[in-house]
Amino acid sequence: METDTSKRDILFLSDTQAPMWVERLVLRTHQNKKATQVIFNEILRIQPAVLYWLGDIVSLGYRNSKWRIIDQFLLKCTEVQTAVYAIMGNHDVMGRPRKGARNFQQRFPDHIHTGYVKVTDSIAVIMLNSNFSILSIADLVTQQTWYQQTLEDLDNDPSIKVVIVTCHHAPYSNSKLVGSSKLVQQRFVPPYLRSQKAKLFITGHSHAFERYEFDGKTFLVIGGAVACVSLSIRRQAAYPI
Known part of the structure; x- marks a missing residue:
């Protein structure tokens, strides 16, 4: 990843949760906490215009103690005038x-659990909730209807040049632990493929950096990493944990 990123760049971050005790029993941690702090420090050094956080921010969202490091980081983001928007991963709930x-x-008051969109210059980022099991039928219908209509509206908006779709669970992944999400494939991928302006589909969940190309569209998995996308969409890179 280039280090001369300008203030006009936007960053995407995912899966910063510390390993749970049961994970430490069966998996190598690879100094996850230290690596996450290194990434936080680098984000603060870059000072992007916007940071999009794609879920699994903490290991157990209901425990207040898990948020202490995150709260410190969010405060510093405010100090350097980096806006932060997020969606929930499975660990957060x-x-x-x-x-x-x-x-x-409380940490992300702009968040809407049935999906929301944010625009930076001419780039629109759609943030979707892929925790389908905790959504009611009404919420699922609301989100799907909103998502499809929003893609259509953005395609017709001359001020928008590029649309990026995000959720937590990866539609495609080679991970042996979590694999690909069939529900994301069924619900979120087809509208993305139909959209004229949607160019990137970025997710986390799988702790890897993966890139796929289908029907001329790009899918990125950045679980445990931060990806930089310039507003000209000329650069895509990541720091893997």
């Missing part, structure tokens, strides 16, 4: 989903 969602909403 694990165990006690209602409390986890409340803790999440």
Whole structure:
């Protein structure tokens, strides 16, 4: 990743949660906490215009103690005038989903659990909730209807040049632990492929950096990493954890 990123760049970050005790028993941690802090420091050095956080921010969202490091980082982002928007991953609502969602909403008040969109210059970023199991049928219908209409509206908006679609769970991944999400493939991928301006589909969940090309569209997996996308969409890179 180039280090001369300008203030006009936007960053995408995912899966910063510290390993749970059961994960430490069966998986190597690779100094995850230290690596996450290094990434936080680099983001603060770059001072992007916007940071989009794609879920699994903490290991257990309902536990207040898990948010301490995140709160410190968010405060520093405010100090350097980097806007931060986020969506929930499975860890953020694990165990006690209602409390986890409340803790999440306190940190990210712009978040809408049935999807929302943010625009930086001419780039629109659609942020979707792929925690389907905790959404009601009404919420699922609301999100799908909103998503499809939003893509159509953005295609017809002359001020928007590029659309980026995001959610937490990866539609395609070679991970042996989490694999590909069939539901994301069924619900979110087809509208993305139909959109004229949608060029990138960025997700996390799988702790890897993966890139796929289907039907002329790009899919990135950045679980445990930060990706930089310049406003000219000329650069895509990542720091893997």
